[in-house]
Amino acid sequence: MEPKFFFIGLEAWGALFCLLASVYLFIGRTVIKKGYRALAFLELAVGVMLVFDALAWFYRGVPGVFAFGMVSFANFITFVISAILPVIYSIYVIFSIYEKRRDYTIFYAITFCAIFAEIMLMLSQRNGYIYRIDPETNLYERGRGFALWTLINMSEAAIGSVYLFLKRKEIDKDRLVAVLSFVFIPVITAFVQIFIYGYSLANIACLVSTLIMFAQAISDNVKDLLKQEVMIRTQDTELSNLRNKIALSQIQPQFLYKVLDYVEGLCNRDTKKAKVLVSNLSDYLKGNVNLAGKEEMVPFEGEFEHTKAYLEIEKIINENSFDTEYDIRETDFMLPALSIQPVVENAVRHGVNELAPGKRGKIKVSTLHGNGYIKIVIKDNGVGFETESVIGAAEYEKEMHGLKNVKERLRIMENAEIHVKSFPNRGTTVEIIIPVKK
Numbered sequence: 001m002e003p004k005f006f007f008i009g010l011e012a013w014g015a016l017f018c019l020l021a022s023v024y025l026f027i028g029r030t031v032i033k034k035g036y037r038a039l040a041f042l043e044l045a046v047g048v049m050l051v052f053d054a055l056a057w058f059y060r061g062v063p064g065v066f067a068f069g070m071v072s073f074a075n076f077i078t079f080v081i082s083a084i085l086p087v088i089y090s091i092y093v094i095f096s097i098y099e100k101r102r103d104y105t106i107f108y109a110i111t112f113c114a115i116f117a118e119i120m121l122m123l124s125q126r127n128g129y130i131y132r133i134d135p136e137t138n139l140y141e142r143g144r145g146f147a148l149w150t151l152i153n154m155s156e157a158a159i160g161s162v163y164l165f166l167k168r169k170e171i172d173k174d175r176l177v178a179v180l181s182f183v184f185i186p187v188i189t190a191f192v193q194i195f196i197y198g199y200s201l202a203n204i205a206c207l208v209s210t211l212i213m214f215a216q217a218i219s220d221n222v223k224d225l226l227k228q229e230v231m232i233r234t235q236d237t238e239l240s241n242l243r244n245k246i247a248l249s250q251i252q253p254q255f256l257y258k259v260l261d262y263v264e265g266l267c268n269r270d271t272k273k274a275k276v277l278v279s280n281l282s283d284y285l286k287g288n289v290n291l292a293g294k295e296e297m298v299p300f301e302g303e304f305e306h307t308k309a310y311l312e313i314e315k316i317i318n319e320n321s322f323d324t325e326y327d328i329r330e331t332d333f334m335l336p337a338l339s340i341q342p343v344v345e346n347a348v349r350h351g352v353n354e355l356a357p358g359k360r361g362k363i364k365v366s367t368l369h370g371n372g373y374i375k376i377v378i379k380d381n382g383v384g385f386e387t388e389s390v391i392g393a394a395e396y397e398k399e400m401h402g403l404k405n406v407k408e409r410l411r412i413m414e415n416a417e418i419h420v421k422s423f424p425n426r427g428t429t430v431e432i433i434i435p436v437k438k
Contacts, residue, residue: 004057007204011054014207018047021214028221038092039217045088046210049081053203061139072133075140076125078203079149083117085206086110086156092213093160093179101170106163110156117152120145157183178216182209262317277316283309288338297334297413300367304328307341311363314348322352322361330367330374335434336409336416340365343378343406343430351382351428374434381427403430 025040056074059067090110094102124130129145160183168176189205259281266274287306311324344363352361364379403420410416415435422428 004060008054008057011050011057011203011207014204015047015050015054018043018050018207018210021210022047025214025217035092035095036217036221038088038095039213042085042088042092043210043214045081045085046206049078049085050203050207052077052081056140059138061137063138067138068133068135071138071140075131075133076121079121079130080118082153082202082206083114083121086153086160087114089179089182090160090163093164096171096175096179097167098170101167106159109159113152113156113159117149120149120152154187157187172220174216175220178213181212182206185209259313259317273316277313280309280312280316284313288341298337300331300333300335303335303337303340304331304365307344307365310341311344311348318348318353322348322363325362325364327364327366330369333374333434333436335376335432336412339406339409339432340376340378343403343432346403347378347380347382347428347430351380351384354383355381372435374436376432376434378430378432379427380429384422384424384427386422386424406432 022040022044025036025043028036052074056071056078059070059074062071087107087110090107093106094104121130124143124145128141128143130143130149131146132141132143133139134141161180164171164176164180164183171179185208186202186205189201192201259277263274263277263281266277284306287302287309308324308326315322315324344365347363352363355361362381364377366377366379368375368377403418407418410418410432413434415433417431417433419431419433420428421431
């Protein structure tokens with residue numbers, strides 16, 4: 001195989017890889033978006049440059065006006081892109097530096113050199129100072145200014161090398177080696193190409209360097225994504241632990257101490273009742289922890305059993321000072337966790353427990369089906385309050401904390417509502433509206 005066709009094939013495959021790499025970098029999942037985008041543009045530029053250089057190689061030495069036009073145009077585009085490449089490279093280098101240490105000195109310096117090189121290239125199109133295409137043979141020939149052109153490109157590489165040396169402590173070591181390859185490999189081949197005529201070694205060197213940078217960027221991004229996933233898992237674990245802590249914090253120490261003290265007294269006079277209380281307390285604690293850790297909806301039955309366990313505890317330690325009534329007509333539905341028990345707790349603490357001695361309290365929990373919704377009603381005959389006076393008052397946060405938490409939980413369910421009606425000395429009614437499919 002002729003060397004010409006070997007280089008054409010090599011550049012064509014290299015161009016295809018660079019173009020695919022740029023597409024991947026543009027659309028791939030990444031945690032380093034700006035760096036990925038800069039490298040994507042670099043891969044794209046190298047790919048286009050290789051395409052036009054392969055075209056130039058293909059039509060070199062082919063007779064005819066069309067071949068002359070193709071060689072001239074393809075060579076021109078190749079030289080234009082080769083002058084722009086260091087500018088794009090400088091942007092990638094900048095985004096490889098740790099964010100707080102970035103500056104754009106390298107970009108301005110290399111851009112200045114690139115502009116000078118492009119002006120020089122434009123002016124040389126008439127006189128063949130950098131290169132010319134012989135119209136008789138359609139062959140590429142170097143001009144007297146080719147060495148100067150190469151020197152300008154080397155100066156851009158030198159600027160990149162100096163910048164990277166100064167910033168070496170502010171860039172990841174693997175990334176530093178990769179970006180340096182784009183400086184040293186093309187520079188070495190460009191120096192060699194001064195003495196070896198007719199082979200596009202510098203373009204092949206750019207291909208090799210971009211392959212190295214692409215591989216390093218992928219490796220770097222995979223590591224960052226893995227770290228991100230580990231961090232997310234850690235945060236999920238911490239969030240789950242926090243939910244459990246919140247659940248436990250909702251069990252006020254005074255309530256727990258009160259129950260335990262009461263159990264201690266019962267052990268001496270009524271062991272059967274003490275066992276019942278301990279069993280209810282165990283169910284209540286398990287339910288509190290399990291339900292508070294749920295982000296999704298939970299079945300009503302589980303929420304209701306947890307609420308009944310709480311009420312049985314309160315009835316025992318309050319010497320059956322209030323009655324409970326359940327009118328459960330609907331059970332087959334889902335609702336946000338801990339939507340009922342905090343409301344019932346409010347009814348006990350700030351309702352029936354505040355009644356005057358001799359007056360018996362009553363708490364009723366009921367469910368009923370409406371047109372597209374299920375209504376949960378928690379009603380007590382406690383002391384009640386003026387709704388307008390408590391909302392906004394200093395004691396509201398303390399006395400109505402349970403209702404406020406329920407309202408927050410209901411937000412995860414579209415169109416769910418909570419309504420509170422209360423009247424002094426007549427009790428409080430809380431209605432929770434849970435939308436369901438007809």
